[in-house]
Amino acid sequence: MSDRKIKLAINLRGVGGSMSEWRHPDAKADASIDFELYKEWAQKAEAALFDILFIADGLYITEQSLPHFLNRYEPITLLSALATVTKNIGLVGTVSSTYSDPFTIARQFASLDKMSGGRAGWNVVTSGLLDGAANNFNGKQVHHDEKYELATEYLEITKGLWDSWEDDAFVRDKETGVFFDPAKMHTLNHEGKFFSVKGPLNIERSPQGQPVIFQAGLSEPGRNFAAQFANAIYSIPQTIAESIAFREDMRKRAVTFGRSADDILVFANISPVVGRTEEEAEQKYQEIANLVTIEHALNYTSRFFNHLDLSQYPLDEPAINLLELIPGQDGTFKYFTEELQSGKTLRQLALEATTPRSPFMGTAEQIADKLQAWFEAGAADGFMFVPFGPFGLDDFLNEVVPILQERGLFRTAYEAATLRENLGLSIPKNRYAQS
Amino acid sequence: MSDRKIKLAINLRGVGGSMSEWRHPDAKADASIDFELYKEWAQKAEAALFDILFIADGLYITEQSLPHFLNRYEPITLLSALATVTKNIGLVGTVSSTYSDPFTIARQFASLDKMSGGRAGWNVVTSGLLDGAANNFNGKQVHHDEKYELATEYLEITKGLWDSWEDDAFVRDKETGVFFDPAKMHTLNHEGKFFSVKGPLNIERSPQGQPVIFQAGLSEPGRNFAAQFANAIYSIPQTIAESIAFREDMRKRAVTFGRSADDILVFANISPVVGRTEEEAEQKYQEIANLVTIEHALNYTSRFFNHLDLSQYPLDEPAINLLELIPGQDGTFKYFTEELQSGKTLRQLALEATTPRSPFMGTAEQIADKLQAWFEAGAADGFMFVPFGPFGLDDFLNEVVPILQERGLFRTAYEAATLRENLGLSIPKNRYAQS
Structure with a gap:
């Protein structure tokens, strides 16, 4: 356990996840659509040695949608742009398996993975039956019982396509004129219940082998899906006890799918409010809450x-x-x-x-204590940090992260260049590789 | 006519469009998958004041595919990454209307357009019946007669979604708490033969209003589709006479669709080979041709x-x-x-x-003469430059472009920040705008 470190992800959400943060005097009211600001945040998170920069998504809006949802960047484009202005931080984005094509999504994440030097991750979501997304996609509905069955087939396809080329398939021998070795190019020929996809993919593997898979479902089929495929899970627990139980359950399930319990990392959602005193933290919360x-x-x-x-x-x-x-x-x-x-x-x-009230409110020391307690109790392998208010990002990075580092709980330098390696995950071998 | 200038686009194709360019001693054999090289090329093209950086695409490969096709970046991700390392050049990429979703593609191009400050363009292709792409997309086939009917409906949807928000819809008044004006948010409610898409899109318009539409079809329905929607056409003519006839035809067709003849720009494909003498140009061609x-x-x-x-x-x-x-x-x-x-x-x-032989071979002066002749004869509004061999890009940028500038045929500074303005096209008003 001594070498185990907290993993940190940051969920970048423009004007914020609440209705009112944009009204704060220090907030940029168009933050969700300001690329320079995303770039600044990404570079700050990387300077603070975060593992992951996370971009959530949604596929429909109504007049009642929260400000951030109404007008924001699409995750694949945003992460690709952020790839060029960062060097080490992981780039994870949400895409729905119900409303996309596996060949295209395999390509886009492989492309992001390759151009970022092995830092891409995909947060797989299965959009629900009641979800208005169907209205934007020809009314396509996948019944609750089937959506994880579809997602499972979808993941089998993308993971198969990501192994289209063995790592040494591209010979590029100018002397002999051999560009690639056809024996190391593999055609998937997938024919399933929901999809038929022949392959191969038209892009090679990245230094991390395959993009990292994130998942966030809590239902029984969602948990089994995550246990089978996910490298990391985004959970939003209400209590430490709930989170310990969830993490234990996921670790056990991973084993039943033939994986190691350590192959799956649980990131608990936190949206801390940091003050020099508890009163100041409460005051900062009220600053935002009172804007509604x-x-x-x-x-x-x-x-x-x-x-x-x-x-x-x-x-x-x-x-x-x-x-x-x-x-x-x-x-x-x-x-x-x-x-x-x-x-x-x-x-x-x-x-x-x-304006949801975070259980992580107080001084930097108090918040660090709580994160340490959660981590050491096995409630989480890491935290998905969602900045609260325009002060949230700097407060956490400048005040809380250094305490975690002083305590030996968080890295003081990136261990590697790829996301998988920084997360302590192994790089998957190509399924077709002979040695 | 005195103010009319040549428009220049560059088609970036990694290891090249032929089978053998990668074998040249000066070629980077992994150029198609080297982001740093794409970045260098993009920045050179921008320094040379090109209008457009163009990324072509394909949706399937076989063992017989050309080297560049086997292993390359996906256009949306690549263009998004290049957006952050360029400031003025247009970013145009190919996406098939047959094998994608209009809501997603409208979002991705709008997102690229917004983050690039109004420099995005979409080259709309309709993949054919014999195209192996169907094998990667559930066997989906669209009959030849229907593929432009589908593309027409698709474009109506994306153009409709791009007008979801009037330019002044986002009020963001911190005082009153009004984030947006619901009267300036528009739901498309499209129900057609091929698609039903409700909207609105969850991203605002860019400074150029809507992404530029490129098209490359030559068939009768392809020409009508382009005449209706395209701002620019990518043509691959064999002769100047053919190109004059094509451009005249397209300009007439644009008028029949209620547009101005000048609303549609023809970019003729060129892949020049430049030498200090004709013999040197021929020798450069042979250098590549003999590698096969x-x-x-x-x-x-x-x-x-x-x-x-x-x-x-x-x-x-x-x-x-x-x-x-x-x-x-x-x-x-x-x-x-x-x-x-x-x-x-x-x-x-x-x-x-x-190794196709370019009709544009010879000295820089000879090539400039020919480009000028084509331009002044009305065979083209601009040229889609496809570098031939590892020397192709520098030769054209350093030797030919300055001659065009000296003759007053090509710009010496970008006129504007958006692609539409640099192309001399108007910025489309939002269809719902009252004034």
Whole structure:
């Protein structure tokens, strides 16, 4: 355990993941569409020795969408651009397996991987049945039971295509005129339930062999999918106990799929608010939370209540009567159910839904203590850092990361040039290689 | 006419468009997969004030594919990476409308366009029925009669999505909390024969309004498609007369679609070989041509003869008897038919097919004269320069371009920051804009 270090990823989200961060006086209100700012952030995260720069995504918007979702860069293009202005940090982006083509996605991630010198990663998401994305893709719907079956076939194809060329396939012998060895070019010839893809891919493997696979599903089929394919999992746990249980479960599942428990890294989501004192941290949270009007907050929150007009309900009394309006029991719906059961008012619920309160609030030492506790208890192998407010990035990089380094919990130099090696993962051998 | 200037594009093709250029002593044999080299080329082309950097593409390979095709970057990723290391040059890439999703492609080009400050362009290709690409995309086939019908619907969708947001839709008023004006967000709600795409797109317009549309089809439906949508056409004419007729035809067709004749620019393909003397130019051509073995040449050429083993035929007598083996009459097949009818031997045919001889060979002055003649005769608005051999790029940029500038035929400084403005095209108004 002594050599085990915390892995750090940063989720870059422009104007932020809440409704109101863009209104802060120090915020760039067009941050989601400002490439120079993304470049600055990426270079800061790399200077702080982060493992990963992560770009999330979504495939549809409505008038009710959060500001960042309305107007932002597409992940493949953004990561490719950031590849040229960084040298060591991993470049991981979200793409849906339901709404894309495996041949194209295999190519785009292989291309990013090759041009970045082996730093690419793909966060595989399976878009849900209720997801408005279908409206932008010919109404294509994949039933819940089938979406991971489809994703499994999709991953088998992309991983197969990424092995189209053995590492020494390109001979390029000017003397003999032999450009490549045909025996080291492999045609996939995949014929499955959802896809037929012949191959080979028209690009060679990168120094890390294949792009890193990220995944974020929590359902039973989602966990098995991750256990089979993922090198890293993005989790959003509410408590340390929940996160320990989740990580243990994933490590066991990895073994049942013939992998090592250490082949799969859990990145717990954190959005810390750092102050010189606890009071200052609380004040920084309030600075952001108070930028939301109650009208905006109710409007935003209505999406979790079948888009009902919530302004018809009383704001300042326990809102337990709203329980029956919650249309589901998973994920965010579970959160709202528990909040209402605990006696929250509609005003509290709406404001906290709009500006979620991080469990990682306090001084830099307090936050470092908590990260250390989570890491050492086996609740996480690393953390997915989501900056909160325009001060969030500098606060965490300048105040918290150095403490983790002083404690020997985080690197003081990149170990390698590729993402897999920095994550401590092995570089997969080409399946066709003879030796 | 006095202000009319030649437009110049450069088609970057790694190890080259022929079978043998990579074997030249000065060639980088892995050029197609060397990002630093692409960056160097892009920056040289920009220093030479080129309008466009062009990346072609293909969606399948076989053992017989040319070296560059086997192992190269995917255009969207490559152009996004090149966007960050250039400032003025246009970034145009090929994507097939048959094997992609309009919502995704609209996003990716909009994202590239926005991050490059309005320099993106899309070369729309419709992959043919005989194209092996179908094997990599679930066997999807679009019949010849339908592929431009599909492309037309596809372009209507992407152009519609690119107008999702009026230019002043994002208010971002920190005081009032208004992030955007919902009246200036437009949902496309497209329902057509091939696609249903709701929108809106989740990214705003760039400074040039919409990405530039390139096209290269020569068939009747291809010409009408280009006349309707294209800002620029990539043509590969054999003679000046052919090119004048083509450009005149396209300008007339543009008018029938309610556009101005000047809204559509014809870029004629050139692959010049520059020498201090004609003899030196010929010697440079031979340097490359002689790198191909006759076995490789026959093997390559067989693709145009139903993959017959051509080594069974005599090499050095007029090969008119091969005429009946040519499976079609379009494009390259037409070229081979004419060559055989003119009395060429199989050896000549195979070697010239493998290393096509440019009509633009000679001294820099001679080549400049010819470009000027083509331009002034109305055979082209500009040229798509494809470097031939490892010396091709520097020769043209250092020797020929300065002559064009001295004659007032080519710019001496970029006129603007966006691709549309440098091309002399207008910036399209958002279709929903009231004023």
